[in-house]
Amino acid sequence: MSGCNLDNTIISGPNLFGTQRHLQFLDLSNNNFSGSLPNWMFINEAPLLYLGLAHNSLVGSLDHLMWHLQQSNLQLINISMNYFTGQLPMEISSVFPNLTILDASYNNIFGHLPPSLCNINSLQLLDLSNNKLTGEVPACLFTECWSLEFLRLSNNSLGGPILGGANKHLSTSGGAIYLDSNYFEGPLPNNLSGDVVIMDFHDNKLSGELDVSFWNIPSLEFLSVASNGLTGKIYPTICKLTGLSYLDISNNDFEGSMPNCSSKLMLYFLNMSSNTLSGFPSYFSSSSNVEVLDIRYYRFMGSLDWILDLYHIKLLLLGGNMFEGHISAELCHLQYLNIVDLSHNRLSGSLPPCIGAIPFGYHTDDDDFLSTYFYDMAFYFAVGLSKVDYGDLWPVYDSPLYGANYFFQGFTFSTKGNIYSYSRGFYKLMFGIDLSANMLSGEIPWEIGNLSHVKSLNLSHNFFIGQIPATFANMSALESLDLSHNELSGPIPWQLTQMSSLEVFSVAYNNLSGCIPNSGQFSSFNMGSYSYLGNTNLQNSSQGNQCSVLGPMEVEDVGEASDDPVLYIICAASFVLAFWATVAFLFCLPFGRRVMLQL
Template identity: 55%
Template sequence: MPNWLLTKEATIKDLNLGNNSLSGSLNPIWHTQSSLEVINIHMNHVTGQLPANISLIFPNLELLDISSNNFSGPIPMSLCDIFLMSVLDLSNNKFFGEVPACVFTKFLRIDILRLSNNKLGGLIFGGVNSLPIMNELYMDGNKFEGTIPHNMPANLEVLDLHDNKLSGRLDASFWNFPYLSVLNLAGNHITGEISPQICGLTRLALLDLSSNNLIGSVPNCSFMMLNFLNLSGNSLSGDFSHTLLNTSSLIALDIRHNQFTGNLHWLSYLGNIRLLSLGKNNFEGQITPNLCKLMYLRIIDLSHNKLSGLLPSCIGDISFKGDADDQIFQPADWFKTYSYSTSYDLRDFTFATKGNMYTYGRNFFDSMSGIDLSANMLDGEIPWELGNLSHIKSLNLSNNLFVGPIPATFGGMEEIESLDLSHNELSGPIPLQLTQLSSLGVFSVAYNNLSGCIPNSGHLSSFGMDSYPANTNLHNITQGNACAPGPDPVPEEDVGDFDDPVLYVITAAAFVLAFWATIGFSFCHRYGRSVILKL
């Protein structure tokens, strides 16, 4: 860190050294830097603590960004005496202890306050019930406790408090944010219901209340134009189709791990959806062909529900092809701060693939695509049209009631990385076309009724027997380099018609032969004639 720039003679006004590989610390600086208004040293390797007398060294700072370094220790109270501070970013460091309450009271006006991803704790906002005017507030990824005050700044545009230890209810007085575009309270211990007052947040683009203890139904907010909605990991209930928001604007909908009910006929209204996660609820009925109209889809998770019936073959018509130039979802454009050169960092999305839950960051829509329909009651044959999904990376149809063969067209899934067809009633051989799947990392057809030989060529040869258990008529090849398909099985009805006449002919022929053998023995053999004479 070139502290020699901050000498007595220096008259630097704007110091921007961000995104380099600088080390060292801000100490020692012996002279007041009254000209300095901007310090931006984000994304370096600077260590140590903030100077205890920082307000004396930089009395006229308006922007201080030391994010993504290795600063530690407490936040000095002297920071509160820099009255002109409008942007303060201490995120992604190792600060610990409580935030001085003066941070939330003494600044004349602070537009952006970022304290994310440190080791800070204590009561949220230092126990202060009324905050100064501010536009963006980020305190996520810490250990703050207590309830969220009701008297929040009405001009807030971004409020991110996710992954803390906050508790209590969000009553009607909390929702007075007419300009709010981002609200993220995920990963806390918030209880109670979602108030209908939330419908007044007509500018809200992202709402994340996931991983809390919320109950009740979702209010019907037809005027909200949300782009991202995450309510997963709560105890919400009710018929979701009756409580829908304005779904035409939704790009990502995640309501997994709740108790929602109803059918899925409302899916056709999600015209712009990319991520659709409805897993682990109580949805029932059939998977409507309306799902196939959602041509921008990248993720479909309908797992662990009560869905039944046939799988629409038109799913094979969805491209699942990401587009980096897709202008309809550019988070940097939506949530870019008005006075600061950063953008809102979308919370990571998760998707179960390769047998594990994986987390994907900002490039999620470009890097991942998949379908998870596992743990339902889907039946019938797997549509061969699914083989047209050449850009899909994960397909999980396990724990259903599918019958019939594995479609040979699956060999056309060129980018597939995980294929799970286990725990069904599939029959017939494993198609040799699957040996062409060079990207496959996880493969399971366990607990089916498959027969024939396990292909030992191509990429399938890399999988062990744990991919195939409980298929009694499926055999591994121990000799030879190829798996020749066996004869087609004869239908049972044909076998029954064929066995009876053959058995009859054999029995009759045996009887005739035995009869004439006895006659011949009696008249031609000396012992046989003596027996007849005695009779």
């Protein structure tokens, strides 16, 4: 009865369910229930095996709810996304000895994790993420729970050593360990083994080196240690993790050159941004497989010739480095691009017109690593955990827990003058180009106007000349257009008023002239705003399509128009020409000649 918008009376006694003696499966999730849970759901006489109450507004203390219980038959409990508080029973293995799945995520549960969890031999999935748990995690959860396949403790206030200090074989078999967004500290274990597929330790306080020399985890596909305090080099021994598809070591203090793993690591997702590594990214991973590459804010230098081998790249984020040289027309062969960030480098030369032929957004429905991989993992956990002989009573466990949100941490991208964070769907919903803060020159190719799916275009802080292409009006999805700090001239094309999605527009500090459009979205861009600053010859459109010189848009380093020396020169030349023209005319007339001779 999930998602039926039922009334609260359905769970408060007396009711139908309280009188049943054979009911084994009860799913009342997504019903907006409020208030406390009735005791009949947990009494010993109730034969319930599955209880689903997720995504309601239920309240109450787990201490009070489970206080009277001595032993329950429940095997699957899903009370996620409610407002339960209190602590887990210290002797939880005595209360729920047959528990297979416990999902109590997104509540207000506090206190320590009871070590007795390790005594539940049938436990396969444990999700206590997004609560207020504190203290250390019992090491036995990682080394003694041989049936546990999925452990997620993300977004709590847990601390102590990562993995409970375990430095040996992990018992989590063929599954996932999520310990991200906590306060775990100290070094990573250097002597791990097991059959784990996913280890997510991002956003903690880990320190020391990433030394995987003695790791023996051939099944590992996903590793994230992002946003910690890890230091030192990336040792070549990382190349032996040949099963890796997803690696995120961003926002740490790694340094030194990158090892050559290109013939061994077949990564699809690689995020190494915000470190001080050097060398050539193509040496680290087989570039032909990579679909997501983020190496921003490094010290990489040299040309971009190596990116031509990124045949399947979708997110190419190389901003904040020291890359130089021209943007080759070979870039246009990257037909799967959705996001490209080459900002804050030393690139020069003109833009190849073929950029307008890159089909941004046209391949988003194609099968790719991210969607296929995450679907496979979700299916594995949904179906793999249901392989218990309960007949038709055992459901395919359907929970947002298994969505790709929990695998794909997302990216940041600068648009609309701000830096935004995008999570799942970023690479399928957001299409953008950022080439700002380089030394690019020449005219902006009119072919860029063919990019009808692009939502953000930033060409600011370069040396572009010529006029703004009127073809930009064809970029119907464009929300942010930044052409500021260039050397563009001529008027703002009136065709741009057809861009109905445009929210942010800037042509500040160029050499533009003529009237400022005031219809469509342009009516929302304030004349005195940053959009037009530094263009002294731009004029404001009045109702009669006449232009009056803009006064309030003057900047401190620009003089008044009346002090323009060119204006004085034109006036003086006109006066002299008129004088001598008059003299010549008078000499052509008899009367005028006599007057002039007498003078």
